[in-house]
Structure formats: C-alpha cells, structure tokens
Amino acid sequence: xxxxxxxxxxxxxxxxxxxxxxxxxxxxxxxxxxxxxxxxxxxxxxxxxxxxxxxxxxxxxxxxxxxxxxxxxxxxxxxxxxxxxxxxxxxxxxxxxxxxxxxxxxxxxxxxxxxxxxxxxxxxxxxxxxxxxxxxxxxxxxxxxxxxxxxxxxxxxxxxxxxxxxxxxxxxxxxxxxxxxxxxxxxxxxxxxxxxxxxxxxxxxxxxxxxxxxxxxxxxxxxxxxxxxxxxxxxxxxxxxxxxxxxxxxxxxxxxxxxxxxxxx
Numbered sequence: 001x002x003x004x005x006x007x008x009x010x011x012x013x014x015x016x017x018x019x020x021x022x023x024x025x026x027x028x029x030x031x032x033x034x035x036x037x038x039x040x041x042x043x044x045x046x047x048x049x050x051x052x053x054x055x056x057x058x059x060x061x062x063x064x065x066x067x068x069x070x071x072x073x074x075x076x077x078x079x080x081x082x083x084x085x086x087x088x089x090x091x092x093x094x095x096x097x098x099x100x101x102x103x104x105x106x107x108x109x110x111x112x113x114x115x116x117x118x119x120x121x122x123x124x125x126x127x128x129x130x131x132x133x134x135x136x137x138x139x140x141x142x143x144x145x146x147x148x149x150x151x152x153x154x155x156x157x158x159x160x161x162x163x164x165x166x167x168x169x170x171x172x173x174x175x176x177x178x179x180x181x182x183x184x185x186x187x188x189x190x191x192x193x194x195x196x197x198x199x200x201x202x203x204x205x206x207x208x209x210x211x212x213x214x215x216x217x218x219x220x221x222x223x224x225x226x227x228x229x230x231x232x233x234x235x236x237x238x239x240x241x242x243x244x245x246x247x248x249x250x251x252x253x254x255x256x257x258x259x260x261x262x263x264x265x
Contacts, residue, residue, distance in 0.1 A: 025061040027089040029053045029072055037074055037093060045069040045081065102126040103223075103230055105262015109137050111168045111194070119168045123232065123260055127176045133186055134173040135219075137258065142167040142195035143205040149198065158206075163199040168192075170236060170256070172219050182225040192217040192238045192254070215254060216240040225264055232260040 029040045036057025043050035044067050053059045061067060070091075072080045077093040103126070109119040117139045125133030143165050174188020193214045197205035221234015238254035 023063050023066045025063070025067045025070070025085055026087060027059055027061075027085075027091060029057045029059065029074075029091045029093065031077070032092055032094050034092075037077075040072055040074040040093070042091075043071045043073075045071050045083075100126050100128045100131065101225065101264045103225075103262055103264040105230065105232075105260055107135060107137060107232070107258050107260035109139075109168075109170075109236070109256045109258035111139065111166075111256045117166070119170070119256070119258075121170075123262065125176060127178060127184060130175060130177045132173070133176050133188070135170070135188075135190075137168070137170045137256075139169075140165070140167040141169075142207075143197055148207040148209055158200040158202060160206075161199045161201065164208075165197040165199070165205055167195045167197075168256070169194075170217060172217065172236065174219070176223065184223040184225065185220070186223060186232075186234070187218070187220040189216065189218045191215070192236065192256075194254075213238060213254065214241075217254075221258070228263055228265060230262055230264050232258070232262075234258055 027042075029037045029042065031037060036053070036055070038053055038055045038057060040053045040057070040059075041050055042053065042059045042061055044061065044063050046068065047063065049061065049063045051059050051061045061070070067085045069081070069083045070085045072082070072091050072093065074093060077095065080091055080093055082089070082091060102124075104122065104124045107121045107123045109121070111119055119137040119139035121135060121137035123133060123135045125131055127133075170190060170192045172188050172190030174186060176184050176186035178184050191214070194212055196208045196211035198208050199205050215238035217236050217238045219234055219236040221232055223230055223232045234257075236256045236258065
C-alpha cells in the first residue's frame with residue numbers, strides 16, 4: 001500500500017511537471033474587416049509546433065517553450081508573420097490576390113554608337129503575376145534624301161563633309177513576370193532600325209550601309225516596383241535580318257542599353 005502511494009505520487013508529480021513545462025499562446029485570426037477565419041494554420045516560427053483556428057477564429061498554441069514569434073497561413077490570403085507574439089493577440093490577414101498593376105513611363109536608351117544621341121521613348125503595360133508590355137524608342141528620323149554608300153571615297157563617290165546623322169528606332173513587346181514581391185523580369189522581341197548617314201558635298205545625306213541595319217531584335221530586363229513608382233534596366237540586341245539589303249553590315253553596334261522610370265496604378 002505504501003509503495004502504491006509513492007507510485008501514485010510520483011506519477012502526479014511528473015504530470016504536474018510536464019504540464020508546467022508546456023506553454024500556451026492564445027489569440028484570434030480575422031480578415032481585414034474583423035470577420036473570424038476558421039481553419040487558419042498558426043505555427044511557432046522557431047519550431048514545427050502548430051495548431052488551427054476554430055469557427056470563431058480563435059486558437060490555442062501549446063508549445064514546450066514560450067512562443068516568441070508565429071507564422072499564420074490560410075489559402076487565398078497573404079501569409080502573416082508576427083515577430084513579437086503576445087497573449088490574446090489578434091492577427092489580421094489580407095487578400096493575397098494581387099490586383100493588376102498598370103504602368104507607364106519614359107525610357108532612355110544608349111544606342112552603343114560613338115557620338116549618337118540617346119534614344120527616348122515610352123514603356124506601357126500591365127502585370128499581376130504575369131502580364132504584357134510594349135516599348136517604343138526613337139532618337140531621330142532618318143534623312144535618307146540621298147543615295148547610299150558602302151565605303152569611303154572612290155572616283156564615283158562624292159566628297160563628304162564629316163557630318164553624320166545617326167537615327168535609331170525600335171518597337172518591341174513581350175511578357176513580364178513577377179518573380180518576388182515587387183521584383184519583375186521582362187522579355188520580348190520586335191524590330192530595330194538604325195540608319196547612319198553621311199552629309200555629302202551637295203548638302204544631302206547618303207546612307208552608309210555598313211553601319212545601317214533593319215533587324216529583328218530581342219530584349220530582356222528587370223523592373224522594380226515601389227508603391228506607385230517603378231524603375232527598369234535592360235538591354236536590346238538585334239539578332240536577324242529583316243531587310244536583305246543589309247548584308248554588308250559589319251556588326252558590333254546592334255545592342256542598346258536602356259533605363260526607365262515611371263508610375264504604376
């Protein structure tokens with residue numbers, strides 16, 4: 001009888017110690033309007049201990065040690081992390097379905113040719129988790145009021161003043177994807193045209209064929225959105241002929257770097 005009493009006392013003592021070693025965190029999970037969310041997962045951020053909310057959005061998270069931070073998840077809503085958990089706290093969850101964000105802004109391109117003026121244009125589009133965009137760039141329209149030339153001088157060539165007119169134009173478009181929070185990447189294709197012209201002694205301009213082209217182009221870049229603003233950085237590169245007459249093109253100037261800023265709404 002004495003041994004049985006000791007055993008019962010030991011079991012009760014161990015049970016009491018076990019209960020005292022556990023910690024409970026109570027709270028409630030609601031949407032932005034204060035309506036309870038049932039079935040939300042509440043997890044100790046430091047361990048795998050977790051629980052779910054009841055029909056009233058309330059939860060009791062039992063852990064071996066006091067909880068310092070929690071993560072709350074529910075399908076269709078944005079996950080919430082609370083770095084400082086406290087007793088009887090209320091966690092509000094917001095809609096995770098991102099709205100389409102339309103954007104528009106100016107772009108500037110550095111065309112890669114010495115002395116050429118930067119090209120300016122506009123980029124427009126819309127993106128949710130993915131979307132579409134279009135971009136137009138221009139620095140000058142070609143004069144092209146003379147003939148064409150494929151080399152300097154020659155008995156049948158006029159003399160040149162040394163003045164050069166360089167025009168660049170591109171029209172591209174493609175897809176844009178959200179890869180992480182407000183960071184996006186884009187890629188597309190389109191057309192690039194560069195016409196390099198020399199002023200001749202007659203006052204008109206002849207197209208210099210080795211530096212002129214009309215080509216298919218591809219582009220890629222990144223966009224970072226912040227509140228109602230964004231910034232872009234990317235490159236375009238001409239990869240194939242559109243005009244069969246540009247076979248004399250020597251290469252090396254078919255890429256451009258571009259940057260831009262704008263607004264999203």
